[in-house]
Amino acid sequence: MVTKEDIIFLRQAIDLARRGMESGLGGPFGCIVVRNGEVVGEGSNGVTSTNDPTAHAEIMAIRDACRRLGDYQLTDCTVYTSCEPCPMCLSACYWARLDAVYYGACAADAARAGFDDAFLYDEFRKSPAERQLPSTQLLGDEAWSSFQTWLDTPNKIEY
Numbered sequence: 001m002v003t004k005e006d007i008i009f010l011r012q013a014i015d016l017a018r019r020g021m022e023s024g025l026g027g028p029f030g031c032i033v034v035r036n037g038e039v040v041g042e043g044s045n046g047v048t049s050t051n052d053p054t055a056h057a058e059i060m061a062i063r064d065a066c067r068r069l070g071d072y073q074l075t076d077c078t079v080y081t082s083c084e085p086c087p088m089c090l091s092a093c094y095w096a097r098l099d100a101v102y103y104g105a106c107a108a109d110a111a112r113a114g115f116d117d118a119f120l121y122d123e124f125r126k127s128p129a130e131r132q133l134p135s136t137q138l139l140g141d142e143a144w145s146s147f148q149t150w151l152d153t154p155n156k157i158e159y
Contacts, residue, residue, distance in 0.1 A: 002102075009034055009080040010102050017057065017082040020044025027115065029057035031081040033065035033074060033098075040077065041065025057081060058089035062096050072159065073097045083110050086117045087124070 009032060016030030026045035033041035043060025047053055058081055066072055074096040079085075083105040085093060093101055107117060128135035150156060 005037065006080070006102055009039075009078075010082075010104055012039070013057075013080040014082045014104050016042060016044055020046075020057070025049045026055070028113070029082055031057035031061040031079060033061050033077050033079055035065075035069070035074075035077045040068050054088065056086065056089050058085050059092055062092055066096070075099065078102065083107075083115075086110075086115075087120050 029045040041061045041064035046055035078100045084103045084107045
């Protein structure tokens with residue numbers, strides 16, 4: 001059920017997108033992370049200003065929230081973002097163990113503005129060798145050794 005607070009928080013994310021663009025940070029995207037009615041993380045798109053292709057608003061907000069909360073898991077948190085998350089950002093939301101995502105504009109809106117992620121979804125359906133960015137597995141057995149070490153480590157922090 002959508003609440004008045006959800007609307008208020010989503011408007012904050014949309015405003016953050018505008019302010020980020022106005023200050024020259026990057027594209028038209030803003031995001032906040034909320035826990036128990038309090039903003040614990042925020043981010044604007046900073047791809048072009050930081051020369052970092054991963055500096056999407058959701059990634060920046062998740063990083064900010066994790067830093068502020070001192071935890072890599074954001075359970076009991078909700079993301080409010082000005083636009084439907086791209087595949088990278090949606091994956092980050094899952095990895096962060098967020099409870100929910102609310103967004104304003106949809107992926108089709110982003111595509112109309114020149115931010116089209118449809119090709120990524122198409123690429124993910126292809127085998128690694130058929131993708132525009134070919135991927136080839138090498139040294140699988142050697143690489144497995146680090147996983148075996150992980151499995152054998154008694155004091156690891158599982159995530």
